[in-house]
Amino acid sequence: MTRKKTLTMKSINVVMIAGLFILLETAATARSQGDDGIPRLRKQGTAQQLFVNGQPFLMLAGELGNSSASDPEYMRPKWTALTKMHLNTVLVPVYWELLEPAEGTFAFGHVDSAMSAARRHGLKIVFLWFGTWKNSMSCYAPQWVKTDQKRFPRARTSDGSAVEIVTPFSSECMQADARAFGRLMKHIHSVDGKDHTVVMVQVENEIGMIPEARDHCPLANDAFAGPVPSELMATLQKGRESLTPELLGMWRTSGFRPSGSWEEVFGKSAQAEEAFMAWHFARYTNAVAAAGKREYPLPMFVNAALVRPGYKPGQYPSAGPLPHLFDIWKAAAQEIDFLSPDIYFANFKEWCDRYPRADNPLFVPEVANSQSVANAFYIFAQHNALGYSPFAIESLDDPEHNQVARGYAVLRQLEPLITRSQGKGIMAGVLLDSTAQVERVRLGEYILTVKHEFSWQYGWRPGVDTPRVGGMVIMLAPDEFVIAGTGILVTFAPIAGEYTRAGIARADEGTFEKGEWKPGRRLNGDQTHQGRHVHLPGGAYGIQKVKLYTYR
Numbered sequence: 001m002t003r004k005k006t007l008t009m010k011s012i013n014v015v016m017i018a019g020l021f022i023l024l025e026t027a028a029t030a031r032s033q034g035d036d037g038i039p040r041l042r043k044q045g046t047a048q049q050l051f052v053n054g055q056p057f058l059m060l061a062g063e064l065g066n067s068s069a070s071d072p073e074y075m076r077p078k079w080t081a082l083t084k085m086h087l088n089t090v091l092v093p094v095y096w097e098l099l100e101p102a103e104g105t106f107a108f109g110h111v112d113s114a115m116s117a118a119r120r121h122g123l124k125i126v127f128l129w130f131g132t133w134k135n136s137m138s139c140y141a142p143q144w145v146k147t148d149q150k151r152f153p154r155a156r157t158s159d160g161s162a163v164e165i166v167t168p169f170s171s172e173c174m175q176a177d178a179r180a181f182g183r184l185m186k187h188i189h190s191v192d193g194k195d196h197t198v199v200m201v202q203v204e205n206e207i208g209m210i211p212e213a214r215d216h217c218p219l220a221n222d223a224f225a226g227p228v229p230s231e232l233m234a235t236l237q238k239g240r241e242s243l244t245p246e247l248l249g250m251w252r253t254s255g256f257r258p259s260g261s262w263e264e265v266f267g268k269s270a271q272a273e274e275a276f277m278a279w280h281f282a283r284y285t286n287a288v289a290a291a292g293k294r295e296y297p298l299p300m301f302v303n304a305a306l307v308r309p310g311y312k313p314g315q316y317p318s319a320g321p322l323p324h325l326f327d328i329w330k331a332a333a334q335e336i337d338f339l340s341p342d343i344y345f346a347n348f349k350e351w352c353d354r355y356p357r358a359d360n361p362l363f364v365p366e367v368a369n370s371q372s373v374a375n376a377f378y379i380f381a382q383h384n385a386l387g388y389s390p391f392a393i394e395s396l397d398d399p400e401h402n403q404v405a406r407g408y409a410v411l412r413q414l415e416p417l418i419t420r421s422q423g424k425g426i427m428a429g430v431l432l433d434s435t436a437q438v439e440r441v442r443l444g445e446y447i448l449t450v451k452h453e454f455s456w457q458y459g460w461r462p463g464v465d466t467p468r469v470g471g472m473v474i475m476l477a478p479d480e481f482v483i484a485g486t487g488i489l490v491t492f493a494p495i496a497g498e499y500t501r502a503g504i505a506r507a508d509e510g511t512f513e514k515g516e517w518k519p520g521r522r523l524n525g526d527q528t529h530q531g532r533h534v535h536l537p538g539g540a541y542g543i544q545k546v547k548l549y550t551y552r
């Protein structure tokens, strides 16, 4: 046997043994967690996945516009459109003002009609709890909360003016919110505890302080003058090596003081004020989540409005679950399973790169619906993402043929392969536009160079926007890959060995039906530039399977 073949065998064995180990591990976890099928997060290798009814589930989702779910009639014609776009999950707001119109009186109409419509259309739901805060403001709080400022005090700016944000220092409001959320989860459990149509819940929406970095109401001022909570100090001490650079930097200004007021420990700055607010927002949200989980322990998460370049705390919704505040949110809100970014900025990739951690799977609950679904291919493969969700999904035209429909149709086919592959180091995602025109991926025995298709026959056109393209590579064997996506060209080179060049042994386009590969055209000639590359044309989403060989 040549050295090359020995190497190949070795890699296959390693992959098979790793696969077997993961299978055993997954089976053991399933046994230890009981097989009730309740949606939960489970580990597979380095990934955390959402399991529903005992199976991994990739959320090909979309979020409804804010007011749509308040009227079942308005929604009635929209559900079919969602299925035409091949969604399997829809993110649906639940409005505190409608759920508890009078204190202690609950009305579940809009919740129930969303659940039954979703079931009829074969969709899963992620409910979004629009409770005390929605995009910083307390606009979804019921009137009995809004109009009783004595019982539910407002946050205030430094000149003493009230803003339409209930202060997170109000324990009355925290309890009222937690009670309502607990009732919601109890209700979901009673009507959906067996079907599992509802797979996760977002607690509050885009929490954040604005227009100043911190709240200046009397309760907030007292807390700010008091000591940094000992639980936070203990977490910081314990995990000092892994703290985010921002928090470490602030703490360094005091020479890593082990205790003291917020300003004594973190310095006198808007950043320190933001850290203080993050702790209190997170504690409040944690109490709400805990009340919900006591009734029905679905996975729960929070979402963040991201920061515009150059903005300072107070100019953006500050103190939300942002990457530079991870340590604080994680320490304060242990009932929250993960923190998520809402991505409306063009630098999708940069934000996605900042969220996944061992203790934080990536989910993108909101993304501008004009952005390319190539994003989803990227995050599922590169970051083992749980899901992807364009905003105001029901407002998109041409649901049968729009780019969400075309991208999701392909991702639906790939779902079993993706979920099988997550966390095993055998996948990579690529995303290319004018800021990144080439990426290299190292998988199996090859380096794959992925370029924007504009780099070839179309050429870069000055003044013409470079559309975002991208996709995923999944290694089936050290010399065999599934490549899926849009607008990319892939060339290959061996990583090592005496054979210095790689060629395409065969390339097929095709589809996956119930997880099984159905080859279509054998691609060669012009379609592979006479064997030089694999090309997934832009404007469409496709899958190709390619086997390589080496020569010298």
Ligand code: DGJ
Binding pocket: 066, 135, 205, 206, 342, 366, 391
């Ligand atoms: C982000 C929010 O989370 C959504 O509810 C919605 O308000 C969008 N922004 C609007 O662009």
